[in-house]
Structures are given as C-alpha cells and as structure tokens.
Amino acid sequence: MARLALEGLTKAYGTAPPAVDGLTLEAEEGEFLALLGPSGCGKTTTLRMVAGLVPADRGRIRLGEEDITAAPVHTRGIGLVFQSYALFPHMDAVGNIGFGLEMQGVPKAERQARVAEALRLTRLEGLGHRRPRELSGGQQQRVALARAIAIRPRLLLLDECLSNLDAKLREEMRGEIRDIQRASATTALFVTHDQTEALSICDTVAVMHRGRIEQRGTPEEIYERPATRFVASFIGRMNAIDGPAPVMTREGPLGAGETAMVRPHRVRLLREGAAAEGDNAASGTVRRITYIGDIVQVQAATPLGPLAAEVSGASPLWRGLDVGAPVGLAWSSSDTLRFPA
Ligand SMILES: Nc1ncnc2c1ncn2[C@@H]1O[C@H](COP(=O)(O)OP(=O)(O)O)[C@@H](O)[C@H]1O
Numbered sequence: 001m002a003r004l005a006l007e008g009l010t011k012a013y014g015t016a017p018p019a020v021d022g023l024t025l026e027a028e029e030g031e032f033l034a035l036l037g038p039s040g041c042g043k044t045t046t047l048r049m050v051a052g053l054v055p056a057d058r059g060r061i062r063l064g065e066e067d068i069t070a071a072p073v074h075t076r077g078i079g080l081v082f083q084s085y086a087l088f089p090h091m092d093a094v095g096n097i098g099f100g101l102e103m104q105g106v107p108k109a110e111r112q113a114r115v116a117e118a119l120r121l122t123r124l125e126g127l128g129h130r131r132p133r134e135l136s137g138g139q140q141q142r143v144a145l146a147r148a149i150a151i152r153p154r155l156l157l158l159d160e161c162l163s164n165l166d167a168k169l170r171e172e173m174r175g176e177i178r179d180i181q182r183a184s185a186t187t188a189l190f191v192t193h194d195q196t197e198a199l200s201i202c203d204t205v206a207v208m209h210r211g212r213i214e215q216r217g218t219p220e221e222i223y224e225r226p227a228t229r230f231v232a233s234f235i236g237r238m239n240a241i242d243g244p245a246p247v248m249t250r251e252g253p254l255g256a257g258e259t260a261m262v263r264p265h266r267v268r269l270l271r272e273g274a275a276a277e278g279d280n281a282a283s284g285t286v287r288r289i290t291y292i293g294d295i296v297q298v299q300a301a302t303p304l305g306p307l308a309a310e311v312s313g314a315s316p317l318w319r320g321l322d323v324g325a326p327v328g329l330a331w332s333s334s335d336t337l338r339f340p341a
C-alpha cells in the first residue's frame with residue numbers, strides 16, 4: 001500500500017475545455033477515498049491517468065515515494081476494477097484471477113496460493129472453475145475484484161464498479177469491498193456518481209465538479225458543513241431560498257445576491273394554529289406529499305418560495321394532511337447555510 005498524491009492534474013480531449021482541470025488530491029496510506037461527482041465531471045479520466053491508460057497534459061502523480069506520472073501501466077502496481085467486468089470469456093475464474101500474476105512472472109505455486117487467497121477474500125471458493133457466463137453479475141464482479149487484489153496492488157482503483165448490480169446486491173458488495181480493502185490494507189480510490197454509495201463506503205469523500213475537487217472531508221463534514229453551493233445541493237436533499245428574504249443564517253441575515261440553504265429534515269412541520277419555534281418561519285400551502293422510504297416529505301408553497309419539510313413516516317404530523325392544506329414551517333438559523341447565489 002502507498003500514499004497517492006495528485007498535483008495539478010490536467011487533461012483535455014481535443015479542443016474541448018479540460019475534462020480534468022488542475023486537480024489536486026491526496027489519499028493517505030491505507031485510506032479508502034471516494035471520488036464523487038456527477039456524470040461527466042472527469043472522474044474516469046482522472047482514474048485512467050492514475051492507472052496510466054491516458055497521459056496527463058500537465059501535473060504530477062505520486063505513489064508512495066515514486067513519481068509515476070510517466071511510468072508504463074504494468075510497472076505502476078495498480079489494481080483496476082471497472083463497471084464492465086472485462087473478464088476473459090474463455091477462461092475460468094482461476095484463469096482470470098491468475099492472469100496478471102502470470103504476466104508478472106509469479107511462479108506457479110505462489111500464483112496458486114494467491115489465487116486461492118483472493119477467491120477466499122471475495123467468497124468465491126468452489127466457483128473457481130466456472131467461466132464468466134456461468135457466473136451471476138455479482139459473482140463476475142467478485143472475480144474482477146479478486147483479479148485486482150491478487151496482484152497485491154499498491155493502489156486499488158474502482159470505477160463505478162457496482163453500478164451494474166441490483167440495489168440489494170450493491171449494498172452487500174459495498175460492505176464486502178470495504179472489508180477486503182481493510183483486510184488487505186490497500187489504499188483505494190473509489191469512483192462513483194452515487195452519493196449514498198460514496199458516503200457509506202469510504203473514510204473520506206472528495207466531491208468533484210467540472211474537473212476539480214470542490215471539497216474533501218469525512219462523510220459527516222461534507223454533509224453537515226458543505227463548503228460550496230454545489231456540494232450542498234449535490235449531497236442530500238436541500239431547500240434553497242434566494243435573497244433578499246427575511247431569513248437568518250448561521251452567518252447572519254440573508255442579503256441580495258445570496259442563497260440560504262436548509263435540509264428538509266431540519267425543517268419542522270406545524271399544523272395550522274401551532275406556534276412557530278425557531279428563528280425562521282414561513283406559512284404555506286401543501287403542494288405535494290411524498291413517501292421516501294420511512295420518511296415523508298411535505299412540499300409547500302410559501303412566500304419564500306417552495307420549501308420542503310421531512311417527518312418520520314411514524315409521525316402523526318402528516319396524517320390526514322391533504323394537498324391545499326395550510327401549514328407552518330419553522331427552522332433554526334444554526335441549520336441554515338449561506339452561499340453566494
Ligand atoms: N475518449 C474521450 N474523448 C473525448 N472526450 C472524452 C473522452 N472521454 C471522456 N470525454 C469527455 O470528458 C469529460 C469527462 O468524462 P469522464 O472522465 O468520463 O467523466 P465521468 O467519469 O465523471 O462521468 C466528458 O465531457 C466526456 O464527454
């Protein structure tokens with residue numbers, strides 16, 4: 001395992017604006033770092049530069065003490081797992097997992113031991129002699145993961161590798177990938193556009209937007225203290241109120257050219273006649289009631305614009321509430337962020 005440091009990494013395709021634009025990012029030794037951002041923000045391009053599959057226009061890539069910016073792919077010691085499993089269809093799981101080791105010239109006995117270890121870690125024991133088409137999607141993804149860890153990489157790169165799996169299996173595999181990464185103590189960079197996946201799998205999240213990192217922090221820091229308006233609106237649900245408006249934020253009253261943001265679960269829903277508590281309040285009319293798993297989101301039209309509040313599905317607050325009903329919304333300035341509009 002090794003520390004990964006990207007410094008001012010830049011890549012443009014043809015004459016288009018750079019897909020990756022002066023990106024600086026570090027993953028500590030043994031850290032599980034998620035690179036999270038919307039489709040097209042440059043995540044895959046970043047990973048391909050780290051892997052050596054795409055040359056960087058500018059910037060440096062360091063792995064441990066070594067500058068690998070221009071190093072050939074096979075000398076980087078990097079394990080790769082993609083969304084498409086990219087397994088050899090004519091080889092069984094053992095053949096696929098051992099392929100990279102054979103290329104590295106690892107002797108047969110050692111190779112067999114490492115393949116067996118990788119099969120065990122990915123819970124594929126007993127399936128080693130099946131070909132990809134005889135395996136389910138989840139099992140094929142495990143083979144791809146086993147192949148990546150069998151080479152004992154200094155760095156593991158995972159690109160949207162769970163996107164093809166159904167929701168239940170995806171959740172299971174998240175936990176397994178995390179366990180395998182810990183057990184092998186490998187530094188990992190996990191690319192995803194899915195915020196739930198990023199927040200639940202990693203030690204640290206780096207939020208990427210337009211080829212750059214907007215914020216790096218723990219899942220809690222990113223969620224509770226978003227550094228930019230983009231991060232605030234990309235991670236989790238958010239109400240936005242454009243100023244000027246009679247709203248208090250953590251940093252004072254909301255002015256012109258500013259936007260206040262508050263998460264719907266921090267907004268209290270009040271039935272007609274109830275007194276508002278909290279230093280921000282608005283009265284409104286219910287526009288929509290939506291069930292989101294075990295919470296219920298109530299959207300209301302208010303003089304401040306549309307605002308949503310979330311209550312527990314078990315709460316009596318939303319029972320009997322209909323579209324068109326008058327409601328109150330109240331929230332605290334300490335839960336209200338302020339950004340330039
Ligand atoms: N081989 C390529 N040739 C030209 N443009 C590309 C190529 N690969 C990616 N791009 C463009 O670069 C930008 C970033 O793409 P990508 O790195 O794949 O983003 P992400 O993985 O975050 O979805 C996009 O605008 C995409 O269309």
Ligand SMILES: [Mg+2]
Binds near residue numbers: 043044045160
């Ligand atoms: Mg991608």
